[in-house]
Amino acid sequence: MRIILLGPPGAGKGTQAKTLSERLRIPHISTGDLLRQNVKENTELGREAKKFMERGDLVPDNLVTQMLISHINSSNPKVGFILDGYPRNIAQAQLLDKMLNQSKDNDYVIYLDTSEPVIIQRLSGRLVCGVCGKNYHIKNMPPKHDMVCDKCGSGLIQRVDDQEETIKKRLDVYLKETASLINYYEKRKKLYRISADDEPDIVIKKIVDLVSANSHDTDKV
Numbered sequence: 194m195r196i197i198l199l200g201p202p203g204a205g206k207g208t209q210a211k212t213l214s215e216r217l218r219i220p221h222i223s224t225g226d227l228l229r230q231n232v233k234e235n236t237e238l239g240r241e242a243k244k245f246m247e248r249g250d251l252v253p254d255n256l257v258t259q260m261l262i263s264h265i266n267s268s269n270p271k272v273g274f275i276l277d278g279y280p281r282n283i284a285q286a287q288l289l290d291k292m293l294n295q296s297k298d299n300d301y302v303i304y305l306d307t308s309e310p311v312i313i314q315r316l317s318g319r320l321v322c323g324v325c326g327k328n329y330h331i332k333n334m335p336p337k338h339d340m341v342c343d344k345c346g347s348g349l350i351q352r353v354d355d356q357e358e359t360i361k362k363r364l365d366v367y368l369k370e371t372a373s374l375i376n377y378y379e380k381r382k383k384l385y386r387i388s389a390d391d392e393p394d395i396v397i398k399k400i401v402d403l404v405s406a407n408s409h410d411t412d413k414v
């Protein structure tokens with residue numbers, strides 16, 4: 194099963210992908226997480242990507258695509274994956290189409306539909322663990338202990354691109370570059386639209402119900 198989660202920054206792609214990955218037992222691949230890992234490890238790619246990410250711009254296609262291909266090849270692509278943060282523009286979608294080679298019945302593009310006020314509220318309150326990367330929200334999904342990760346006990350931080358000005362820039366970039374993918378996948382009859390303004394548990398239930406209803410592999414759900 195191959196699932197692509199599409200949606201604006203803060204729609205909940207990462208949050209849902211992590212839960213879905215545990216339920217379906219297929220890997221979650223987040224290009225944002227892979228890039229942040231490269232920045233943290235100060236690799237050549239990380240040094241190059243950092244300046245784009247901090248401004249809220251997209252990292253050039255060739256860098257991201259190369260990184261994604263080597264990640265998929267080094268994992269077990271046969272079991273499928275949940276893709277979060279890729280594709281981000283039409284050129285990436287076309288490359289992905291080629292990469293996936295053939296269309297499978299179990300391919301889903303799920304668009305997490307969210308409104309702008311919800312996005313701003315979510316991103317301005319997001320906290321992440323600086324060590325294991327677990328995601329929190331200061332109000333919506335707070336940690337048990339103030340600023341401490343429930344999972345590994347490390348300190349929580351705010352992402353550098355979650356500052357107000359950068360959030361606005363990322364939303365602009367989303368509208369200019371990424372939103373056209375909704376139409377791209379609708380035309381190919383691959384798009385499933387889900388309202389993502391609800392609580393995380395309700396959103397995950399909608400995704401799982403959708404996949405169960407359409408899957409030929411329902412015992413995996």
Ligand code: AP5
Nearest residue numbers: 202203204205206207208224225252278315319330333393
């Ligand atoms: P990336 O990390 O992909 O960022 P993004 O797309 O902007 O998405 P976010 O991670 O901000 O949001 P999300 O939808 O995952 O929401 P989350 O679940 O965290 O990319 C970062 C940067 O890397 C880009 O700007 C770009 O520079 C670069 N990049 C990445 N991929 C690229 C590509 N393909 N090409 C080029 N450049 C690329 O949730 C947000 C908050 O809301 C959290 O606090 C969470 O706890 C809370 N929350 C989530 N769901 C709910 C809910 N249902 N109810 C209440 N609160 C919720």
